[in-house]
Amino acid sequence: MMKSLRRILCLGVLCLGMGSIASAVVADTVQLRDGHPDVYYVKKGDTLWDISARFLENPWQWPELWHDNPQIDNPHLIYPGDEIRLSWADGEPRLTVRRDGNSRTELADGTVKLTPRARELDRDSAIPAIPMNAIQSYLKEALVVSRDEIRDAPYLVGGQDRRVVYGMGDTVYARDPDDQFENAPPRFGIYRVGEEYVDPETDEVLGYEARQIGLATITAHDEDMVTMKVVRSSEDVRVDDRLFPQPDRLVRAVLYPHAPAEKTTGHIIRFFDRINSVARNDVVVINKGERDGMEPGHVLDIFQQGELVRDRQRDEMVRLPRSRSGTLVLFRVYEKVSYGLIMESVRPIYMKDIVESPEGSY
Structure with a gap:
């Protein structure tokens, strides 16, 4: 009972x-x-x-x-x-x-x-x-960056043997116009900027996804040019890939699931390695971040928007009630977006589904 x-x-x-x-x-x-x-x-x-x-x-x-x-x-x-x-x-x-x-x-x-x-x-x-194996790579390797951070980041300009792609063991060269390599750690992540995160309600650009594709260490420094050796790569390294400092440690999430202090409503705006829908233990991105009061550990319920149907009796369009489809926990929070792990799913979860503070918690 x-x-x-x-x-x-x-x-x-x-x-x-x-x-x-x-x-x-x-x-x-x-x-x-x-x-x-x-x-x-x-x-x-x-x-x-x-x-x-x-x-x-x-x-x-x-x-x-x-x-x-x-x-x-x-x-x-x-x-x-x-x-x-x-x-x-x-x-x-x-x-x-x-x-x-x-x-x-x-x-x-x-x-x-x-x-x-x-x-x-x-x-x-x-x-x-929460399951660490489901989020460890996102904690250690994922970045969300602004247009200014992309513009100011050091970047690859070439490599040995006049090739256009490089991989583990290759020597590459990077340019650092703003002297970010000075007094920096010797290891850098190689990132490829990809997905643009856009708010589905306001059309505001919330940031850009930077996906780590390799690691490189500095072997020589000559004014604004550095020589680096690629020590790891998950795919081809190319000219114009960006470089960001890489902490040389195992990242462990320290978070405790809890509800936001105030009511929060947002949307799912990104899947990873999925096309149509996601479910338990999948990672998603939502359009809420630090500026909205989000923090690691926040729990949000997920709702499917009700279908828009025609009321034939009154000849007008009406929206059916929404239905709860799951729960997620935020584990990585940036200024304008957050990464969350789906902990429960009672039906498929789709892009632009609603995320909201659990009922009764505000």
Whole structure:
């Protein structure tokens, strides 16, 4: 039996990278999923979203059922082997975590075998909020740039042997009129500027997609010309490709799904590697960004616009009601656009579908 709880609370969102806490007052109905477990043992490969979905109709509401536990200082940092338990206090559901030094293995008959072991926990071993393998390349390699950034970026002017295309191991030459290579890291990403992002409502150009096609390191510097060696390429490197600094580290998303503080409405404006529609675990771009209050971790519901049909009785065109088709979580936010991962899809999701703050969260 689905149980509902209407509460008003202050939801704190921890931003590890900035070391700050943002809070928002949320009035919402928390619904437990039919058939939810009372106890769940966290396994390697789990995500916070999927675990939450075992208990809740809306997985992003995870913190609203959290019960303060002196042993666990952050409900977003959950580790394999933790025991998550749903209990009731004063008629209200709450979630708690039990953490000890035992490794748990669930046997075929449903019993749980405990094996004592030492546990050393760090943030990197915590389960991620959303599937990292679906977004890692977009975190590390995708860029959205302005026309001015394209114009001012260093660019390739040629290479050895008078060829027109280059690849891994080749020597290429780049020009840097604005001295951006000076005191810069030795490794640069090679990017090809492509898709123009345009707002479907205002026709404003929101930015340009810069797709990384390779990596190069600087081997020599002569005034505004640099010599570089291509150390990696996913496709042919060409003259006029742009160069942007490339951090030499593994990028890991640190985000916690939560609703925007205010109502937000936008549209999906870009697919990747899909033609007609997308679904769960696909990445999309929306026409909202930092200037609209978006931040990594924001959850948005997706709606299909109702079909435009003719009312034959009155001889006029009317639009049918929209229908919810899924949910996405933003993981990369730029000034005017954001990248989001589709976490749930109940039907195909199409270009220009509406994205909106979850109902009841504003």
